[in-house]
Amino acid sequence: MFSDFFKGLKSLFNGHKTVMKQAFQKRVTLEYPEKKRDVSDNFRGRIEIVKDENDKLLCIGCGLCKKVCPCNGVINIEKQTEENGKLHIRYERDEAQCIYCGNCVENCPQKALKFTKEYEFATDVKSELRKIV
Amino acid sequence: MLAAKTKDWFGMTKELLKINIGLQHPSTHGVLRLITELDGETVKSVEPVIGYLHRGMEKLAESRTYLQYLPMVDRVDYLSGFFCQEAFCSAVEKLSDIEVPERAKYIRCLLMELNRITSHLLWLGTYLMDLGASSPIFYAFREREMILRIFENLTGQRMMYNFHVFGGVKRDLSAEILDEIEKFLEIFPEKIKEYESILTDNPIFLSRTKGLGILTKNVALNYSITGANLRASGLNTDFRKQKPYLVYDKLDFEVSTETAGDCYARYLVRIAEMKQSQRIAAQCVDYLKNNSGEFKNSSVNPLAIKPQGEASSFVEAPRGLMICTVTADGSEKPYRVKWRTGSFYSVQILPELLKDRNFADIMAIFGSLDVILSEVDR
Numbered sequence: 118m119f120s121d122f123f124k125g126l127k128s129l130f131n132g133h134k135t136v137m138k139q140a141f142q143k144r145v146t147l148e149y150p151e152k153k154r155d156v157s158d159n160f161r162g163r164i165e166i167v168k169d170e171n172d173k174l175l176c177i178g179c180g181l182c183k184k185v186c187p188c189n190g191v192i193n194i195e196k197q198t199e200e201n202g203k204l205h206i207r208y209e210r211d212e213a214q215c216i217y218c219g220n221c222v223e224n225c226p227q228k229a230l231k232f233t234k235e236y237e238f239a240t241d242v243k244s245e246l247r248k249i250v
Numbered sequence: 251m252l253a254a255k256t257k258d259w260f261g262m263t264k265e266l267l268k269i270n271i272g273l274q275h276p277s278t279h280g281v282l283r284l285i286t287e288l289d290g291e292t293v294k295s296v297e298p299v300i301g302y303l304h305r306g307m308e309k310l311a312e313s314r315t316y317l318q319y320l321p322m323v324d325r326v327d328y329l330s331g332f333f334c335q336e337a338f339c340s341a342v343e344k345l346s347d348i349e350v351p352e353r354a355k356y357i358r359c360l361l362m363e364l365n366r367i368t369s370h371l372l373w374l375g376t377y378l379m380d381l382g383a384s385s386p387i388f389y390a391f392r393e394r395e396m397i398l399r400i401f402e403n404l405t406g407q408r409m410m411y412n413f414h415v416f417g418g419v420k421r422d423l424s425a426e427i428l429d430e431i432e433k434f435l436e437i438f439p440e441k442i443k444e445y446e447s448i449l450t451d452n453p454i455f456l457s458r459t460k461g462l463g464i465l466t467k468n469v470a471l472n473y474s475i476t477g478a479n480l481r482a483s484g485l486n487t488d489f490r491k492q493k494p495y496l497v498y499d500k501l502d503f504e505v506s507t508e509t510a511g512d513c514y515a516r517y518l519v520r521i522a523e524m525k526q527s528q529r530i531a532a533q534c535v536d537y538l539k540n541n542s543g544e545f546k547n548s549s550v551n552p553l554a555i556k557p558q559g560e561a562s563s564f565v566e567a568p569r570g571l572m573i574c575t576v577t578a579d580g581s582e583k584p585y586r587v588k589w590r591t592g593s594f595y596s597v598q599i600l601p602e603l604l605k606d607r608n609f610a611d612i613m614a615i616f617g618s619l620d621v622i623l624s625e626v627d628r
């Protein structure tokens with residue numbers, strides 16, 4: 118019975134020791150909305166449809182990204198010819214359906230899609246998540 | 251709800267009380283429903299009801315190409331994505347005779363062992379939470395977070411990695427990431443000691459786990475239990491040793507077993523496994539630092555994979571044996587994909603283990619089996 122008592126005392130002591138050790142260390146958590154953590158360059162955040170310096174899409178409308186997408190993240194890629202004969206591409210993405218797997222970004226032959234570090238895009242308007250360029 | 255009437259000693263009618271635990275119960279690790287029949291405090295019968303997290307992982311494969319299905323595979327078991335990826339990738343590699351370079355194999359091994367540590371740490375934290383101790387979860391998450399940061403730096407996401415490709419991995423491990431992993435592996439044994447110092451001899455923890463939920467070797471085998479739960483019942487089975495995949499035959503590690511088969515033994519096995527994982531990971535880091543090579547087979551075009559035949563791959567996942575069987579008919583989509591996961595079998599054993607136990611022990615026993623419902627329902 119006494120041995121039980123001492124065992125209990127010992128584990129109580131051990132527990133407090135562990136807690137106190139942590140109490141004097143640097144805290145590991147961040148106060149989130151005020152302070153934000155840096156994410157790495159590889160981070161798979163919101164997908165940007167890249168434009169060149171003339172504000173023209175890099176995309177050539179090959180449709181590979183749509184083919185490798187597992188879940189309708191890429192809704193539609195339409196090639197339209199304008200009156201002056203220029204090719205215009207209408208690219209439609211749905212960020213609500215995308216699972217940010219990266220298949221489209223990695224398989225695009227033109228590097229026309231890019232991951233950004235943005236991860237806070239919760240919204241209550243669903244149409245904001247549908248991106249048409 | 252009142253049910254099934256029985257008579258007690260004096261001929262008085264007694265009624266069993268039917269209680270529903272779940273669907274959304276903090277200790278069920280997902281959405282499991284347990285229909286229990288109680289006689290006072292004693293559990294008379296338990297019936298697990300599964301299927302609430304069914305996402306049709308197997309059916310989804312049939313309407314997607316191999317490359318399209320690959321990102322979804324992580325979700326079979328979201329706590330150990332690398333294992334699911336390995337299971338599916340190696341099955342497809344077997345089918346289409348794709349060589350995996352040596353370096354890629356070591357990278358996969360390293361990531362899987364780190365993943366095993368995160369998975370066991372999460373189990374440790376939540377199990378202790380189930381038992382009523384709220385501080386271990388903070389310690390476990392502290393270390394888990396370190397690994398998840400490494401994974402995030404490497405793959406881009408914390409849990410849904412999508413890092414495997416057919417014939418290797420997506421990216422090579424840079425020197426900085428290897429340093430980060432090494433730094434973690436150096437401090438980790440110290441941290442395991444810390445967990446053990448507060449748990450292994452703790453009288454409250456011992457009285458809640460020792461001798462509870464004893465799973466004998468025969469019962470475990472009859473129910474096809476695998477993984478740490480089986481090893482805690484005294485059977486030395488580990489697919490990393492028995493049927494070495496990747497480079498496990500070149501790595502030096504031990505299989506940890508216990509004979510008691512109770513909740514405490516399962517705890518001991520998992521703690522020992524974390525130590526072994528640390529050992530394996532250290533060897534992999536050592537190899538990767540001193541050797542260079544290809545990290546993927548660049549001759550493979552993932553868009554043009556059209557295998558034929560049937561192949562299975564065996565992976566020793568944290569929750570037991572994981573088998574992925576892929577049947578292919580030569581088209582660009584799999585004909586059928588079948589997953590066998592450890593948790594599904596661990597849930598089936600519940601009626602056996604919980605019978606005639608105390609009501610308060612339900613979660614203590616259930617938690618010790620390390621069940622995750624995404625793996626049960628798939």
Ligand code: SF4
Nearest residue numbers: 176177179180182225
């Ligand atoms: S793969 Fe690239 S170039 Fe082709 S349609 Fe998609 S974004 Fe455009």
Ligand code: SF4
Nearest residue numbers: 186190215218219221
């Ligand atoms: S990241 Fe994945 S899910 Fe999202 S659009 Fe690209 S391929 Fe589709």
